[in-house]
Amino acid sequence: MKTVAAILDQIGHAGPFADSTPLRLADVDLDPPRAGELLVRIDAAGLCHSDLSVINGDRPRPMPMALGHEASATVVALGDSDDRMFAVGDRVVLAFLPACGECVACVSGAGYMCANGAAANGRGELLGGGFRLHDCGADVHHHLGVSAFAKHAVVDRRSAVKIDGDIPPEIAALFGCAVLTGVGAVLNSAALRPGESVAIYGLGGVGLAALLGAVAGGGHPISVIDPMPGKRALALELGAAAAFAPGEEGGIAPPDLVVETVGKAVVLERAYALARRGGRVVTVGLPNPAELFSIPAVSLVGDGKTIIGSYMGSSIPARDIPRYIGLWRAGRLPVERLLTSVSPLGDINALFDTLASGQAVRQVVIP
Known part of the structure; x- marks a missing residue:
């Protein structure tokens, strides 16, 4: 299918980003999800210093890359027709490290140190290997298995945590990284x-x-x-x-x-x-x-x-995201106070200027 994604072609950009425009919105091809994967529609995505660190070169990553790693989304299609954990229409929060469940860290209960997930992230691939995004026939790397500055994404099902449907998307997104x-x-x-x-x-x-x-x-x-x-x-x-x-x-x-x-x-x-x-x-x-x-x-x-x-945060997303959402519902984690602004995806470069200036806490884009 065709979708739109914010692509970074090279690292080391300097601000003001509204002028240097490190990210370009591109019409890209997105493969269907494979077994163990989900096609999701991105509902909201937060800007984080981890994204900025790729843009300015502090955190080198393979290029080109579709950035964005903090997001809430809706499941559009399943890679497994008999998937019993997810269904079309489910609301999810995306986590930026899929845990394989098989490495030493995972079987020890420390999935946040998953060796296979970290290796896939370092290569800019999904946990199942390879790329699902393509720009004019060329592969586009995935950012931390999510690539959320886009209208749609294919993610490993282990990158998704199901949430209730009544949580505002711009609030839900913050649970994926900041919280x-x-x-x-x-x-x-x-x-x-x-x-x-x-x-x-x-x-x-x-x-x-x-x-x-x-x-x-x-x-x-x-x-x-x-x-x-x-x-x-x-x-x-x-x-x-x-x-x-x-x-x-x-x-x-x-x-x-x-x-x-x-x-x-x-x-x-x-x-x-x-x-x-x-x-x-x-x-x-x-x-x-x-x-x-x-x-x-x-x-x-x-x-x-x-x-x-x-x-x-030494977190297990499937355990901790619902736990933190529960604290939010109880009024003990007023996460909504972290939200600085909600903007269209087309403002992405200028928003990174605001982030780099230290003026913003969490800005969210709606693709």
Whole structure:
């Protein structure tokens, strides 16, 4: 079938993106779903710094690639006629790492570390191998198995989690990355205990979702650090006890848990220095691969701090997305407060300028 997708032909673009137009909307060919796959109509897709990192070259990926990895969608067709988990018309949230269920990580209960899913994502292929998108006969790589900046996508069924049909698409999309990663970093990776003190570096979609998770998990007090006054004000409304600009966090009593969401090695170093002796540092940011993280080696023993890398919030999407939606319904995760704007797909390049400027939390496009 024919559909429309936002294609990135080469990495390393500089802003303003409204002028350099790294993404082009193309009429592409989309193969039908194979066994174990779904054809979905994208209902809403969120812009994330992980997308921006591919555009600007911080996160190299094979080109050309159809970007977008945070989305809600509706099932249009099934690759298996006898699929008992999904049906045409089902609403789903798409997760950016399909777990194969067979590798060591998966059988150990850590599907977020799936080796086969990560390898497929690195190649820009679906978990079942190969490409389903083609532009003028040339293969187009998939972004994290989703490629959500498009009207339609073919995804592995293990990338989809069924949800109730009454959730607004623009809200549902946020559960696929920002919420899954940020809330999961606090509740899963860090295993926050009620009453523990928390500090969060960075107040983008993931950082503010981490704040929501810390509030829901009983963290106290919660401090946040971000250069944007508007984001600091929003954090205070969402439950932070104190908000600081970078460089002002010296007034924070060393917390039990520090969450770093910025994706810069220098910020991770600050997060490590801020944590109390015996404290935990969870990092979810994705720095440029050339960046190195440096700390005094003796401090690992002398201070007894723990550094935890958190990919996808150490989440199992089929378990955690429904759990987080339940907290949202109960009013304990006001995810809708993270939504900055809803725009048509044609505005995608200009929207990345807003994201890069730090002015947006989560922008969503409707294809």
